[in-house]
Amino acid sequence: MKRLAILGSTGSIGQSTLSIVEQFPDRYQVASLAAGRNLDEAFAQSVRWRPSLVSLATEELAGQLAQRLKTAGITGIEVVHGTQGTVACAITPEADFVVSAIVGVAGLEATHAAILAGKPVGLANKECMVAAGEILTAAARQRNVPILPIDSEHNAVHQCLRVGQHREVKTIWLTASGGPFRQMPLQDFAHITPEQALKHPTWVMGRRITIDSATMLNKGLEIIEACRLFNVPPSQVKVTVHPQSTVHSLVEYIDGSILAQISITDMRLPILYALAYPERPASTLTFDLAALKHLDFEPPDFERFPCLRLAYEAAEKGGAHCIALNAADEIAVEAFLDKRIPFMGIPRTIEKVLATTPEAHPATIAEVLASDREARQTARAVLA
Amino acid sequence: MKRLAILGSTGSIGQSTLSIVEQFPDRYQVASLAAGRNLDEAFAQSVRWRPSLVSLATEELAGQLAQRLKTAGITGIEVVHGTQGTVACAITPEADFVVSAIVGVAGLEATHAAILAGKPVGLANKECMVAAGEILTAAARQRNVPILPIDSEHNAVHQCLRVGQHREVKTIWLTASGGPFRQMPLQDFAHITPEQALKHPTWVMGRRITIDSATMLNKGLEIIEACRLFNVPPSQVKVTVHPQSTVHSLVEYIDGSILAQISITDMRLPILYALAYPERPASTLTFDLAALKHLDFEPPDFERFPCLRLAYEAAEKGGAHCIALNAADEIAVEAFLDKRIPFMGIPRTIEKVLATTPEAHPATIAEVLASDREARQTARAVLA
Numbered sequence: 001m002k003r004l005a006i007l008g009s010t011g012s013i014g015q016s017t018l019s020i021v022e023q024f025p026d027r028y029q030v031a032s033l034a035a036g037r038n039l040d041e042a043f044a045q046s047v048r049w050r051p052s053l054v055s056l057a058t059e060e061l062a063g064q065l066a067q068r069l070k071t072a073g074i075t076g077i078e079v080v081h082g083t084q085g086t087v088a089c090a091i092t093p094e095a096d097f098v099v100s101a102i103v104g105v106a107g108l109e110a111t112h113a114a115i116l117a118g119k120p121v122g123l124a125n126k127e128c129m130v131a132a133g134e135i136l137t138a139a140a141r142q143r144n145v146p147i148l149p150i151d152s153e154h155n156a157v158h159q160c161l162r163v164g165q166h167r168e169v170k171t172i173w174l175t176a177s178g179g180p181f182r183q184m185p186l187q188d189f190a191h192i193t194p195e196q197a198l199k200h201p202t203w204v205m206g207r208r209i210t211i212d213s214a215t216m217l218n219k220g221l222e223i224i225e226a227c228r229l230f231n232v233p234p235s236q237v238k239v240t241v242h243p244q245s246t247v248h249s250l251v252e253y254i255d256g257s258i259l260a261q262i263s264i265t266d267m268r269l270p271i272l273y274a275l276a277y278p279e280r281p282a283s284t285l286t287f288d289l290a291a292l293k294h295l296d297f298e299p300p301d302f303e304r305f306p307c308l309r310l311a312y313e314a315a316e317k318g319g320a321h322c323i324a325l326n327a328a329d330e331i332a333v334e335a336f337l338d339k340r341i342p343f344m345g346i347p348r349t350i351e352k353v354l355a356t357t358p359e360a361h362p363a364t365i366a367e368v369l370a371s372d373r374e375a376r377q378t379a380r381a382v383l384a
Numbered sequence: 385m386k387r388l389a390i391l392g393s394t395g396s397i398g399q400s401t402l403s404i405v406e407q408f409p410d411r412y413q414v415a416s417l418a419a420g421r422n423l424d425e426a427f428a429q430s431v432r433w434r435p436s437l438v439s440l441a442t443e444e445l446a447g448q449l450a451q452r453l454k455t456a457g458i459t460g461i462e463v464v465h466g467t468q469g470t471v472a473c474a475i476t477p478e479a480d481f482v483v484s485a486i487v488g489v490a491g492l493e494a495t496h497a498a499i500l501a502g503k504p505v506g507l508a509n510k511e512c513m514v515a516a517g518e519i520l521t522a523a524a525r526q527r528n529v530p531i532l533p534i535d536s537e538h539n540a541v542h543q544c545l546r547v548g549q550h551r552e553v554k555t556i557w558l559t560a561s562g563g564p565f566r567q568m569p570l571q572d573f574a575h576i577t578p579e580q581a582l583k584h585p586t587w588v589m590g591r592r593i594t595i596d597s598a599t600m601l602n603k604g605l606e607i608i609e610a611c612r613l614f615n616v617p618p619s620q621v622k623v624t625v626h627p628q629s630t631v632h633s634l635v636e637y638i639d640g641s642i643l644a645q646i647s648i649t650d651m652r653l654p655i656l657y658a659l660a661y662p663e664r665p666a667s668t669l670t671f672d673l674a675a676l677k678h679l680d681f682e683p684p685d686f687e688r689f690p691c692l693r694l695a696y697e698a699a700e701k702g703g704a705h706c707i708a709l710n711a712a713d714e715i716a717v718e719a720f721l722d723k724r725i726p727f728m729g730i731p732r733t734i735e736k737v738l739a740t741t742p743e744a745h746p747a748t749i750a751e752v753l754a755s756d757r758e759a760r761q762t763a764r765a766v767l768a
Contacts, residue, residue, distance in 0.1 A: 159547050159641060159643065160547070160643070162546055162547040163543050163544070163546040163547060163643075164664050165664070168663070168664040173673055238673075238674070240673060240674070240676070247644075250646070250673065252670075252673060253664050254664060254665070254666040255653070255656060255657065255660070255664040255665055255666065255667045255669070256647050256648065256667050256669035256670045256671060257543060257645055257647050257653065257657065257664070258646040258647060258671055258673060259543065259544070259547075259643060259644070259645055259646075260631075260644040260645075260646060261641055261642070261643055262634070262641075262642040262644060263640050263641050263642060264640065269639070269640050269641065273639065273641065276639070279549075279552070280548050280549070280552040280637050280638060280639040280641070281638070281639055282638040282639065283638070283639045283640050284640075285639070285640035286636075286640045287636075287640060289557055289622075289634065289636060289642060289681075290622070290624070290683050292624070292681040293680070293681060294678060294679070294680050294681070295678070295680075295681075296677070296678055296679075297673075297676040297677060297678070298677070299674050
């Protein structure tokens with residue numbers, strides 16, 4: 001029986017994780033839940049899963065949840081709040097495994113604390129690895145703690161890496177759907193609206209990640225994530241555009257063999273893999289290979305998607321540049337969604353922020369968060 | 385340093401194996417060579433590789449080789465002949481690894497002897513597994529001897545099986561090019577000539593295997609081979625038609641993940657994999673993933689290719705039925721190449737032979753060979 005701490009329990013990955021717990025009651029139970037501001041959902045999850053610890057964003061929300069639990073006659077659930085509350089959920093002795101699924105750098109401290117506490121982490125939060133990957137992977141190596149990627153690409157890579165040694169890896173190939181503008185003429189990019197950009201061809205996701213998918217900055221963040229998770233230089237991570245999102249990624253070995261992972265596009269699959277690793281429980285999340293018709297691949301277009309180039313440049317420099325790439329993008333995407341800048345203003349903003357970013361390698365989470373705040377200020381100044 | 389016994393050294397796989405030895409002189413050397421009737425090539429290989437033991441098909445050929453070596457002033461090479469000579473090559477204490485690449489059941493005794501002698505085997509001879517797989521795999525399990533498949537499909541499966549446990553395997557998917565008649569209207573099958581059937585779209589191979597590829601009997605033999613090599617029932621082995629022969633096979637796990645292996649169509653790659661396993665040496669046999677455009681898949685057509693159905697039926701019955709499938713096919717293919725029967729006469733002949741084959745499970749290689757001879761006689765009688 002694995003007892004889970006779920007950080008970001010009311011979000012999409014958190015809810016999918018709970019649906020896996022529901023399907024495998026003999027394998028998993030819930031030790032702690034860290035939610036944000038969704039009081040109703042946090043209450044419902046507390047009632048359903050009876051964790052020993054629940055955290056909400058603020059003291060006020062925590063007080064309301066405690067009151068509602070009391071009114072409902074439910075005891076034995078401690079309610080905490082804020083970053084400290086999230087950290088408490090991550091390091092509680094009641095949990096054997098931490099699912100890190102809080103979006104953005106908000107999950108950083110708790111994820112770091114989980115690793116320092118020796119807890120295996122299922123990582124769905126790519127900003128963690130982009131902003132603080134150097135710190136997190138160093139801590140994980142030191143404490144011999146596995147970090148299991150919960151996103152389809154890195155999860156696929158993790159699987160494909162099991163058929164060889166690290167020194168035998170030539171290239172990690174991340175697949176990219178190419179987003180909705182893969183075939184749009186470049187001159188039309190100036191007129192892309194938020195409404196167009198929010199239509200992703202294969203995955204249903206949050207607003208920022210959908211725009212990041214349209215600019216391919218998302219794939220850029222994944223390149224950096226892959227470098228950190230799998231300890232390879234950026235030159236060993238490449239992207240192939242694969243519109244069907246059926247092959248989730250590939251690993252090319254030095255002998256010439258390439259291993260690929262194929263599955264349905266459902267996040268429950270990488271979640272189950274991470275929770276159960278190294279086992280594979282039987283699931284109903286099957287892909288109908290007999291119905292497979294075509295798989296298409298093409299090289300990514302760096303002219304159309306300058307965010308990819310910017311990501312490689314940030315990956316080479318590491319540290320503050322990776323933090324700035326992520327932070328500047330978040331601010332630029334907000335501006336694009338607010339119709340303050342055009343679509344191609346996103347990479348232009350990032351490029352300007354990167355140009356003023358010092359070469360630095362934050363050594364603590366506090367330094368990472370300071371560097372993140374600084375990059376956001378620079379981005380706002382660039383946009384003003 | 386691995387010292388190799390190469391059975392079938394003058395054939396296509398044998399020569400490819402020697403080209404790998406040439407490329408990796410610090411990893412491999414040649415201990416023994418078993419050739420057939422190609423005296424000139426056997427002489428050239430002996431001069432180049434200086435094995436301690438060489439075997440030829442007959443006493444006369446062996447005498448001629450010994451004489452040519454003596455004339456050339458080359459000493460230290462013992463020349464033997466016949467089945468006993470091949471067995472001697474397989475079990476010589478000078479060899480650590482046996483490449484079994486003699487076509488047909490001729491390589492059976494030597495392969496069995498190698499396993500009994502505790503030598504790891506790289507198996508390129510699929511008839512061995514089809515005719516005597518039950519005996520060979522039982523011996524290999526008992527002696528804890530690895531059998532590493534040297535054909536692109538099973539080699540791919542072997543790789544894909546490394547990312548999970550045996551009990552976690554749902555289906556082994558063998559890819560099939562579909563041969564030259566994949567898209568030909570069924571009513572034209574009556575007029576297929578040997579010349580048409582000998583044109584394989586992706587692989588250059590021997591005559592029988594090329595015809596077997598056109599009838600898909602070859603894939604049928606591979607289904608049986610997969611059952612034996614990987615210890616799964618026929619219901620767990622399926623075929624997907626993949627005209628590009630880029631994905632060499634796939635393994636579907638019970639959790640929903642499918643692993644696929646991709647590489648160039650060059651037999652040196654599975655040979656290198658088998659020789660080096662579990663390592664992966666750097667090779668120049670690379671696949672250009674950046675240039676990959678399309679991969680197509682479709683279900684196999686059992687009406688067009690009745691050999692597939694016959695193979696599943698034989699696989700279910702095992703033993704003598706698998707032997708008869710292979711033996712009857714070889715006789716029927718000869719008859720087709722001699723223009724004595726039409727293309728669809730091949731499955732019809734096999735079906736008639738299978739119908740008269742008793743349900744039996746030969747327990748020794750001698751019984752396998754007797755069963756094989758009997759099936760050939762039946763096939764000839766059916767054709768007469």
